Amino acid sequence: MPALLNLLQMPVGKTGKIVELATENRTILKKLLALGIVPGLYVTLLRNYPGIVIQTGFTTVALDRTAAVFILVCPEA
Amino acid sequence: MKTIALIGNPNVGKSVLFYRLTGSYATVSNYPGTTVEISRGRANILGKLYTVYDTPGMYSFSPFTEEEKVTRRLLMEQSPDLVIHVADAKNLPRMLPLTIELINAGFAVILVLNMIDEAEKAGVYIRKNELARRLKIPVLEAAFLRGRGILQLKKAIAKLSSGLVMQKAQPAKEHYLVSKAARCLQGSYPFSKEMMARLCLEEDPEAVKLAKQQETREALDCLAAYVRAAGELPDWEMPLMRYRQAESILAGLYLVRGKKKKDGLLEKATLDPLGGLLITALVIYFGLYLFVGRFGAGVLVALLEEKILGGIVIPAVTGWLEKVLPAGALLDILTGEFGIVTMALRYILGIILPVTGTFFLVFALLEDSGYLPRLAFFADSLMRRIGLNGRAVIPLALGFGCGTMGVLVTRTLESRRERLLASFLLAAAIPCSAQLGLIMALLAGEPIYLLFWALVVAVVFFLAGKLLDCLLPGSRTPYFMELPPLRLPGLYALLKKTFARMYWYLKEVMPVFTLIAVLLWLLQQAKLLQVLIFFLQKAAASLGLPPETAGVFLYGFFRRDYGAAGLWELHRTGAVSGSRLLVASVVLTLFLPCSAQLAVMVRERGIIAALTIAACTALIAYTAGFLLNLLLRLPVF
Ligand SMILES: Nc1nc2c(ncn2[C@@H]2O[C@H](COP(=O)(O)OP(=O)(O)OP(=O)(O)O)[C@@H](O)[C@H]2O)c(=O)[nH]1
Ligand SMILES: [Mg+2]
Numbered sequence: 001m002p003a004l005l006n007l008l009q010m011p012v013g014k015t016g017k018i019v020e021l022a023t024e025n026r027t028i029l030k031k032l033l034a035l036g037i038v039p040g041l042y043v044t045l046l047r048n049y050p051g052i053v054i055q056t057g058f059t060t061v062a063l064d065r066t067a068a069v070f071i072l073v074c075p076e077a
Numbered sequence: 078m079k080t081i082a083l084i085g086n087p088n089v090g091k092s093v094l095f096y097r098l099t100g101s102y103a104t105v106s107n108y109p110g111t112t113v114e115i116s117r118g119r120a121n122i123l124g125k126l127y128t129v130y131d132t133p134g135m136y137s138f139s140p141f142t143e144e145e146k147v148t149r150r151l152l153m154e155q156s157p158d159l160v161i162h163v164a165d166a167k168n169l170p171r172m173l174p175l176t177i178e179l180i181n182a183g184f185a186v187i188l189v190l191n192m193i194d195e196a197e198k199a200g201v202y203i204r205k206n207e208l209a210r211r212l213k214i215p216v217l218e219a220a221f222l223r224g225r226g227i228l229q230l231k232k233a234i235a236k237l238s239s240g241l242v243m244q245k246a247q248p249a250k251e252h253y254l255v256s257k258a259a260r261c262l263q264g265s266y267p268f269s270k271e272m273m274a275r276l277c278l279e280e281d282p283e284a285v286k287l288a289k290q291q292e293t294r295e296a297l298d299c300l301a302a303y304v305r306a307a308g309e310l311p312d313w314e315m316p317l318m319r320y321r322q323a324e325s326i327l328a329g330l331y332l333v334r335g336k337k338k339k340d341g342l343l344e345k346a347t348l349d350p351l352g353g354l355l356i357t358a359l360v361i362y363f364g365l366y367l368f369v370g371r372f373g374a375g376v377l378v379a380l381l382e383e384k385i386l387g388g389i390v391i392p393a394v395t396g397w398l399e400k401v402l403p404a405g406a407l408l409d410i411l412t413g414e415f416g417i418v419t420m421a422l423r424y425i426l427g428i429i430l431p432v433t434g435t436f437f438l439v440f441a442l443l444e445d446s447g448y449l450p451r452l453a454f455f456a457d458s459l460m461r462r463i464g465l466n467g468r469a470v471i472p473l474a475l476g477f478g479c480g481t482m483g484v485l486v487t488r489t490l491e492s493r494r495e496r497l498l499a500s501f502l503l504a505a506a507i508p509c510s511a512q513l514g515l516i517m518a519l520l521a522g523e524p525i526y527l528l529f530w531a532l533v534v535a536v537v538f539f540l541a542g543k544l545l546d547c548l549l550p551g552s553r554t555p556y557f558m559e560l561p562p563l564r565l566p567g568l569y570a571l572l573k574k575t576f577a578r579m580y581w582y583l584k585e586v587m588p589v590f591t592l593i594a595v596l597l598w599l600l601q602q603a604k605l606l607q608v609l610i611f612f613l614q615k616a617a618a619s620l621g622l623p624p625e626t627a628g629v630f631l632y633g634f635f636r637r638d639y640g641a642a643g644l645w646e647l648h649r650t651g652a653v654s655g656s657r658l659l660v661a662s663v664v665l666t667l668f669l670p671c672s673a674q675l676a677v678m679v680r681e682r683g684i685i686a687a688l689t690i691a692a693c694t695a696l697i698a699y700t701a702g703f704l705l706n707l708l709l710r711l712p713v714f
Contacts, residue, residue, distance in 0.1 A: 030139065
């Protein structure tokens, strides 16, 4: 099994499955869950500059680094 | 009359549906968080009257932002007889959890898969009949923007409400702690006991308050034990359970055919810093400078104010009024120095409306294309420096249209601190469209001054933001935002929105201007006006400005746009020009928020905050003008 990466470590264009939302910060966590960013979801990293942009299904979400660092994904081979 | 609430995630087409059902316009734009207030309307559905509510978008029953709270409060307080859950069909997996929450809360629900046109294009196919069987509620496809699915929806509404009580679906299984906690509750609630219990377990303040009113000591103790137990669970457990439920309900019913198409060049360019910068520069030059500044505030104002109103309409009306009315107070208020016809009408219709109108048109184009959330994405790193995040760009950008709209939309920001910061910046350093357009037209003759003006306002914006960021306790919240797809704006929708806003603006501005005319006349009669003008002249003189500008600042106390129109007129008479025009423009831009904006600030932020902000802006405006005047007196200029 490949190592887990957070979104900041993932190369642009790569897709991975969210494994964990590794934060103790309840607000961030609940916000991610409300937007539908939940473990088990496949996300593609579209951009990492100037901010993080990810795509899941037909949804594009922009977020800043402080939140992206908590999203741990298992990249697809 | 039965009530219907339109509920759903942000940016799914609720406001389009509201217009289709009720015929009253609610603002429609292509970004999440357009609607921040409840709109109420009446709909005649197959011969029966209903009350319909358009609501701000909400993601779940656990709200984050003020506007989400507004929607939940509506559900709690109005207990609508029927909820129409509007969902974006292509994103159904992400939206279905809310359908389940609505059913579990005890509402009669119709699920509408809107934007089915976009889903079809993307190759998404949803087996809606089977979904309806599984959820036990009506599920319909629609594209409200194209008028598709309206009739079927109306039929479904009529059918559901034909019984005395609307038929409700079987709720999905709840988390075991929720079910247990629900058994503690005895009171009567707007939501099902399970939903109330869940909200109590989340320590939701409004739900807890309601429970405390309704329950006995024992019941609350019983509940408290489960609240503690829930506190031990990981935070994601319950939301994730709802997602898994939605997934299993949707299993095999949501199909994507064909390969996903790659993003277009434009889509890519709008997220690239260079591309974004280029687009922004084009928007500012062509949209703002040429269209609003040169065309709206230049060509149109000259035509309307000088030729049509000043040359034909106003002399005719004044002449007629003088003939039919006896000399006295009424005639004076209508046609005197600050008269309603001679000044208010000319300012509003001749000077302000062409400018705000052209601005609203450009702005509508930006809103409907989906450009604004992308601008927010770029600006995030800038906004971070002043304690805000990219989201704040949307209320701030709306403030360029009208400060009042901007303050209202600060509801979409997550923390009180951010809402306060943004309201402050809107009051202090964001010119409204009338100011922006007229100042561009005034200073267009000397582009250096125009740049200087923009620079000073930008510096004040950042300094003020920075200072407040340091003073206020707390820190910024992280930035998250859905980026809607780029959409081609429709001409009809653009014009509709522009006219709706112009109408709203006129309606808001007319009474104020009438009031100003009466007030100024009264002050003049009581000889107080002269005293006021005297002091304002002193203040103006200390900024190196001629005495005539005192009147302009006086109008500026009431309305920003009025002040700008006054300055424009002063410039035409040749009383101010060159560097003095620059100083006057800067002071007026930074000057007090106008009365309407102040009223909204009082309502949204409280009276103390609003008055403090107003006092600070006056101070900032004066200081900036004073320093700028000193600077411009230096021999290098
Ligand atoms: N293609 C397509 N676009 C649609 C449809 N319905 C709405 N839209 C577009 O979707 C965007 C959002 O529409 P709104 O009605 O403002 O959405 P809302 O749900 O009221 O959004 P908030 O007020 O932000 O919660 C607008 O740009 C609409 O033109 C549809 O059926 N098809
Ligand atoms: Mg809306």
